[in-house]
Amino acid sequence: MAGRKAAAPDPARSLALLWGSHAKPGRSGLTVRAIVDAAVELADTDGLEALSMRMVAERLKVGTMSLYTHVPGKGELTDLMFDRVYGDLYADPDEPSKQPGGWRGALEFIAQRNWEVLTAHPWIHEVPAARNALGPNITLKYEAELRPLDGLGLSDVEMDSVLALVLTHVLGTARAAAEQLRSQRESGLSDQEWWTGISPTLASVMAGAADRFRLAGRVGTSVGEHFQSAMDPGHALSFGLTRILDGVGLLIAERSAVE
Amino acid sequence: MAGRKAAAPDPARSLALLWGSHAKPGRSGLTVRAIVDAAVELADTDGLEALSMRMVAERLKVGTMSLYTHVPGKGELTDLMFDRVYGDLYADPDEPSKQPGGWRGALEFIAQRNWEVLTAHPWIHEVPAARNALGPNITLKYEAELRPLDGLGLSDVEMDSVLALVLTHVLGTARAAAEQLRSQRESGLSDQEWWTGISPTLASVMAGAADRFRLAGRVGTSVGEHFQSAMDPGHALSFGLTRILDGVGLLIAERSAVE
DNA sequence: AGAGTGTACCGTACATTGTACGGCTCAGGT
DNA sequence: ACCTGAGCCGTACAATGTACGGTACACTCT
Numbered sequence: 401m402a403g404r405k406a407a408a409p410d411p412a413r414s415l416a417l418l419w420g421s422h423a424k425p426g427r428s429g430l431t432v433r434a435i436v437d438a439a440v441e442l443a444d445t446d447g448l449e450a451l452s453m454r455m456v457a458e459r460l461k462v463g464t465m466s467l468y469t470h471v472p473g474k475g476e477l478t479d480l481m482f483d484r485v486y487g488d489l490y491a492d493p494d495e496p497s498k499q500p501g502g503w504r505g506a507l508e509f510i511a512q513r514n515w516e517v518l519t520a521h522p523w524i525h526e527v528p529a530a531r532n533a534l535g536p537n538i539t540l541k542y543e544a545e546l547r548p549l550d551g552l553g554l555s556d557v558e559m560d561s562v563l564a565l566v567l568t569h570v571l572g573t574a575r576a577a578a579e580q581l582r583s584q585r586e587s588g589l590s591d592q593e594w595w596t597g598i599s600p601t602l603a604s605v606m607a608g609a610a611d612r613f614r615l616a617g618r619v620g621t622s623v624g625e626h627f628q629s630a631m632d633p634g635h636a637l638s639f640g641l642t643r644i645l646d647g648v649g650l651l652i653a654e655r656s657a658v659e
Numbered sequence: 660m661a662g663r664k665a666a667a668p669d670p671a672r673s674l675a676l677l678w679g680s681h682a683k684p685g686r687s688g689l690t691v692r693a694i695v696d697a698a699v700e701l702a703d704t705d706g707l708e709a710l711s712m713r714m715v716a717e718r719l720k721v722g723t724m725s726l727y728t729h730v731p732g733k734g735e736l737t738d739l740m741f742d743r744v745y746g747d748l749y750a751d752p753d754e755p756s757k758q759p760g761g762w763r764g765a766l767e768f769i770a771q772r773n774w775e776v777l778t779a780h781p782w783i784h785e786v787p788a789a790r791n792a793l794g795p796n797i798t799l800k801y802e803a804e805l806r807p808l809d810g811l812g813l814s815d816v817e818m819d820s821v822l823a824l825v826l827t828h829v830l831g832t833a834r835a836a837a838e839q840l841r842s843q844r845e846s847g848l849s850d851q852e853w854w855t856g857i858s859p860t861l862a863s864v865m866a867g868a869a870d871r872f873r874l875a876g877r878v879g880t881s882v883g884e885h886f887q888s889a890m891d892p893g894h895a896l897s898f899g900l901t902r903i904l905d906g907v908g909l910l911i912a913e914r915s916a917v918e
Numbered sequence: 919a920g921a922g923t924g925t926a927c928c929g930t931a932c933a934t935t936g937t938a939c940g941g942c943t944c945a946g947g948t
Numbered sequence: 949a950c951c952t953g954a955g956c957c958g959t960a961c962a963a964t965g966t967a968c969g970g971t972a973c974a975c976t977c978t
Contacts, residue, residue, distance in 0.1 A: 430926080453965065463928040465966080470926090474965065493871065529842040534857075543875040550874055556881035559874075564890070565899040569824075572831035579787065612752065615809055615818075616802040622815035631823070640824040643906030650905050689955080712936065722957040724937080729955095733936065 417476060418483055418535030430462055432470045436480045440521070443481065447582075448523035479533040485521045487537020489513050490544045497548040503652070504645055506548030507562075511570050511641055518574035522582075525575045553655035562648055569640050577633030591629040689721055691729045695739045699780070702740065706841070707782035738792040744780045746796020748772050752803040762911070763904050765807030766821075770829050770900055777833035781841070784834045812914035821907055828899050836892030850888040 438459045443451045457464040471477045499509040549559040697718045702710045716723040730736045758768040808818040
């Protein structure tokens, strides 16, 4: 990173901002809300690392340093952005638990919703230390996602673990998808073009020791032909989720058998 | 980010570097190998974003720009670093499949090994577009991790999907763990201190609408008391892995039943 | 109405980054 | 002995986050 020390975001300051009722328009109409909105728009198109305070200020027709009267720094700003887009997932905290299909349907719904935000705002993956952004919206999201898991015989810790497992899967897969997309954008090459571009180099080196790469060659080729790419994010998401939910099902069955 | 355009790493250039046999000491003893080693050491202690070309050069007692005779840029350097630490996991490609416990034991071993690298080199999470770093070491790693999955009745695509599922879980959990650690280092507060620090603020705001945060409060508290923290990476890893392998077990049983 | 005061706003400056560019200095071949 | 090419590097530049100190406005109190 560049610039001055970039002073690690102050958790307490972020918290205050998150929970506070900041609604004081100021004399040129500048608001925390407006700043965060502008920043989110910028990040959606260009990514988090391309987001600069100068850009945000310019978009708002405001001097760069004016932002600092409303937001302590870039770190806290990204915390706010995170809370903004990520804490707005559900209309009400019972939306997931009202889905059909019981806990399984609910978790599938949750995975789907999370997937949607993550693909709409890929910069979320670059937000450091999501711990600081524990605002009201995020907490409400947590509440909503826990509800379908209540009353199944799971302990509190197990409920949290199950949820974390599903969310980690979605997050990790979305991240891989985002990186794939970014590679394509940056290089200007589609996934397929890239593959055919490096394929000869790869093949020539592998040829010397085909037995050492027996499975890697076979499976890699199969996957490439099947998805026209090195990976298919959608397939990875659903395949993984199915296995995970199957495993969770066994746990739940075990717990209710005991009782 | 700062500096000049930072010219997106050239995949072909990275590949050549990765597969090539670069071993020409030059007149001041500077080598690609030495550069990568120095960079890895730096990144291990300070993270990827604190790693600068000037730092690497200084550590090697060399002018900054001399690095550019061996490495095209920072992007390709991180690709090389990635290949270096991540492609060195197994002594030989049969190590995972020789583990006791069949495919399940092998996958547990694989997860463990990956976990170890990721916690030793947390900067791996910050390496962008791991696609470019498809070197010989990485390919060998892929081979080694596929072998225990061969001959179980799974299709090639399924083998890849299962492996990806396990690795995504490990990667995601390790990433969460790394962020937790980084937060602690940066703020100087331990996880527990942080929690007790913001707890009153949280409680006071939640108090106004306790029913809206019914489960979030209860479960969050349980988790906090059980782990003395907002999460326990080790527990998340093993809990998740157990569910995932249970789910994979069902798939494998299904496949062998058909045959 | 007039004066005073706090705060929103912002212009400038600085440290730090990646790397383009052009020059210097050697090792090795002829 | 000289030329050539490559390794090495000093300087310059554009971009970053933000510290600092100044300006100008909205509001309160008399």
